[in-house]
Amino acid sequence: MTQPFSTKIGIIGGGQLGKMLIESAKPWNVEFNILEASKDCPCFEYASTFIEGSLMDDEKIKELAAISDVITYEIEHVGVETLKFLEQNGTAVIPSGSILEIIQDKGVQKQFYKDNGLATSPFIIVDSSETSQLDLSRFPGNRVVIKSCKGGYDGKGVSIMSKSDISNGKTPEVFQGRVVLENFVPEVTELSVIVARDASGDIRSFPIVEMVFDPEINLVDYLFAPSAVSNQVKDQANTLAVKAIEALNGVGIFAVELFLTKEGEVIINEIAPRPHNSGHHTIEANYTSQYEQLMRIMLNMPLGETDLITPAVMTNIIGADNVTGAYTLGGLEDLMATKGAYLHWYNKSVTKPGRKMGHFTVLDSDLDSAVQKSHDLKRMLKTQPQ
Numbered sequence: 001m002t003q004p005f006s007t008k009i010g011i012i013g014g015g016q017l018g019k020m021l022i023e024s025a026k027p028w029n030v031e032f033n034i035l036e037a038s039k040d041c042p043c044f045e046y047a048s049t050f051i052e053g054s055l056m057d058d059e060k061i062k063e064l065a066a067i068s069d070v071i072t073y074e075i076e077h078v079g080v081e082t083l084k085f086l087e088q089n090g091t092a093v094i095p096s097g098s099i100l101e102i103i104q105d106k107g108v109q110k111q112f113y114k115d116n117g118l119a120t121s122p123f124i125i126v127d128s129s130e131t132s133q134l135d136l137s138r139f140p141g142n143r144v145v146i147k148s149c150k151g152g153y154d155g156k157g158v159s160i161m162s163k164s165d166i167s168n169g170k171t172p173e174v175f176q177g178r179v180v181l182e183n184f185v186p187e188v189t190e191l192s193v194i195v196a197r198d199a200s201g202d203i204r205s206f207p208i209v210e211m212v213f214d215p216e217i218n219l220v221d222y223l224f225a226p227s228a229v230s231n232q233v234k235d236q237a238n239t240l241a242v243k244a245i246e247a248l249n250g251v252g253i254f255a256v257e258l259f260l261t262k263e264g265e266v267i268i269n270e271i272a273p274r275p276h277n278s279g280h281h282t283i284e285a286n287y288t289s290q291y292e293q294l295m296r297i298m299l300n301m302p303l304g305e306t307d308l309i310t311p312a313v314m315t316n317i318i319g320a321d322n323v324t325g326a327y328t329l330g331g332l333e334d335l336m337a338t339k340g341a342y343l344h345w346y347n348k349s350v351t352k353p354g355r356k357m358g359h360f361t362v363l364d365s366d367l368d369s370a371v372q373k374s375h376d377l378k379r380m381l382k383t384q385p386q
């Protein structure tokens with residue numbers, strides 16, 4: 001087993017996921033180097049070496065690799081060709097660039113599920129200019145979902161449209177190039193299973209979590225664990241998630257986003273090859289967090305126990321609609337006075353509507369009480385102009 005204390009990890013991306021990954025390894029004195037477009041980012045203060053540059057820049061990624069023992073990324077939009085080149089030349093990249101290449105393109109990703117017998121909703125891949133000519137009768141219901149194959153995140157690049165609008169030539173303006181059209185799943189329950197797999201093939205998943213979405217901004221409103229679904233659904237979801245990561249031959253941390261349809265079928269929506277919003281609560285609620293688990297994999301340490309210690313609710317703190325720029329956080333005192341509430345602040349210098357500014361997790365032996373406390377706190381926590 002590697003002694004972690006002198007290892008240097010290079011992270012492509014300097015956002016909040018990187019910040020929480022670094023925080024998980026603080027007790028171990030691991031060093032981190034960061035590549036990010038601007039110093040004004042959550043990871044800047046934690047970096048041993050900070051490289052300012054585009055996450056797509058071949059030379060900057062190589063510069064990061066030259067001073068790091070292992071490379072990882074905390075966002076999907078990074079130069080994947082460079083990652084593959086580095087791996088061919090002996091650099092450890094976790095998860096592998098060849099996996100990121102599949103994930104980066106929602107069309108390729110969907111095709112991968114289909115080819116590997118992994119349940120997903122029916123889909124068509126087409127150029128966005130050709131959607132009006134499609135025969136949409138294969139999709140039941142009145143609506144379909146259109147997703148940009150490349151470049152989407154946090155629900156941007158996803159649009160739910162009526163079939164008649166599509167046939168009348170309407171396409172969301174942001175969409176260019178190839179898109180996936182897929183079946184809209186009505187009354188869906190959204191689940192997530194975070195799966196960890198190490199280089200020896202040892203695999204361990206975190207207890208399933210359930211997400212509640214804010215339909216207006218298409219972002220997670222809150223999530224809770226344990227999920228309220230039946231044990232049978234939990235088993236189905238876990239089996240599908242593990243099967244997907246094995247099919248990818250994935251090494252690292254993967255968030256498998258799943259849909260439970262109202263008919264009781266579990267299907268894959270998408271996979272994120274990195275720590276994920278749906279695993280923030282594992283920092284306080286589980287024996288090992290998703291972040292520590294990724295560190296263990298990168299340091300060749302045994303996987304940690306993933307059991308939930310106590311029920312938890314995680315809520316994102318999203319920039320208010322009417323505030324842009326410098327801000328303060330209203331309601332902080334209420335949060336800090338609540339038993340079992342934990343704040344994570346991402347150190348973003350400016351807020352904007354819909355931006356993820358932080359999150360909080362509430363632990364309570366009674367899940368309903370954790371949900372209630374979270375709702376109360378969410379009402380009070382607001383970004384305000386400075």
Ligand SMILES: Nc1ncnc2c1ncn2[C@@H]1O[C@H](COP(=O)(O)OP(=O)(O)OP(=O)(O)O)[C@@H](O)[C@H]1O
Nearest residue numbers: 121145152153154155156158182183184185213270
């Ligand atoms: N086929 C579908 N049926 C119903 N709702 C869907 C479907 N596909 C996506 N959605 C809704 O849109 C959300 C965002 O979709 P998706 O996860 O594919 O995009 P994303 O941009 O990668 O989002 P994120 O970064 O938040 O994961 C989903 O979590 C779900 O609420």
Ligand SMILES: [Mg+2]
Nearest residue numbers: 155257269270
């Ligand atoms: Mg998603």
